[in-house]
Structures are given as C-alpha cells and as structure tokens.
Amino acid sequence: MLDNQLSKATLLLAIEHLKLLFPDKVFYFPSYEIVIDELRDYRFYADDMLHPSTLAIRYLWERFSETFFSSQTKQLMAEVEEIERDLAHKPFHPESEAYQRFLEQIVLKIERLGTKCPYLEFQKEIELCHMRLKL
Structure with missing residues (x-):
C-alpha cells in the first residue's frame, strides 16, 4: 500500500511540474481520485477487487468525455x-x-x-x- 501511494505521489509531482512547464498543453484528469472517492462501491471493481469494473470504466469515460470533448x-x-x-x-x-x-x-x-x-x-x-x- 505504501509503495502504491508513493508512486501515485511521484506521478502527481511530475504532472504538477509538467503543468508548470506547459500550462496550455498538459491537463490532469483525476480518474484515480474519481475511482477512490466516488466509486467506492464493490460493483465498481472487477472480480479481483483491484481493477475497475466495466461499469466504472464506462463512468470514467463519460466523465472524461464531458471534460475534454466538444x-x-x-x-x-x-x-x-x-x-x-x-x-x-x-x-x-x-x-x-x-x-x-x-x-x-x-x-x-x-x-x-x-x-x-x-x-x-x-x-x-x-x-x-x-x-x-x-x-
């Protein structure tokens, strides 16, 4: 669990650095945070209870589409x-x-x-x- 959190923190720091360097070209879509914060129910996880279910993926795709697509x-x-x-x-x-x-x-x-x-x-x-x- 600690390694997972450390790698996520490292990625967030890298994203933040890239956003500062290229503010008009780099955007962060918080799919991980959406899954952790909004999709806590078991139905949003595959049988292995680690990966997102098809329902969660569909939800994330809809949120992504609403955010970025014209x-x-x-x-x-x-x-x-x-x-x-x-x-x-x-x-x-x-x-x-x-x-x-x-x-x-x-x-x-x-x-x-x-x-x-x-x-x-x-x-x-x-x-x-x-x-x-x-x-």
Whole structure:
C-alpha cells in the first residue's frame, strides 16, 4: 500500500511540474481520485477487487468525455456508435428484404458520415455491408 501511494505521489509531482512547464498543453484528469472517492462501491471493481469494473470504466469515460470533448466530437461519436450498433445487429432472416434495406441504410449513414468527416476510414464496414447484401 505504501509503495502504491508513493508512486501515485511521484506521478502527481511530475504532472504538477509538467503543468508548470506547459500550462496550455498538459491537463490532469483525476480518474484515480474519481475511482477512490466516488466509486467506492464493490460493483465498481472487477472480480479481483483491484481493477475497475466495466461499469466504472464506462463512468470514467463519460466523465472524461464531458471534460475534454466538444459537442461536435460527442455528436460524431454518437453517429459512429450508432453505425457500430447497427452492424452488430444479428438478423433472424438475413436474406429478407427488410434486412437488405437495413443494410442499405447503414451504407447510406456511412457515406453521409464519410462525406462530413473524410478523415474517417469505413472501408471494412462498407465491405461488410456489401458482403451481407450479397447473401
């Protein structure tokens, strides 16, 4: 326990020094402190009771996103997550006309997002849709 606290203190001192040197470029996000102070319940820890659970990681990610991401970035993330969710859909009848239209809608979403954000790479997702469309 002492070694853990000592290493954390050393990291905090290093961060503080870097913040003084580069005040506009270095930010500290207190994930450790959030886990220790806010997420004390056992459900926020994995089975080994040392590491954060999936729930804790999701909570930290939401706090991190709220702290550092612009509204445009959050909107983009929501659009990409929607495409990922759609692609993860497992149809009962993959050959049905309804599922084929669903895949075509995914391709349209990807193309619209690709036009808006040409720096994003969706080639594998488009290929997956086209492969499923040929079934």
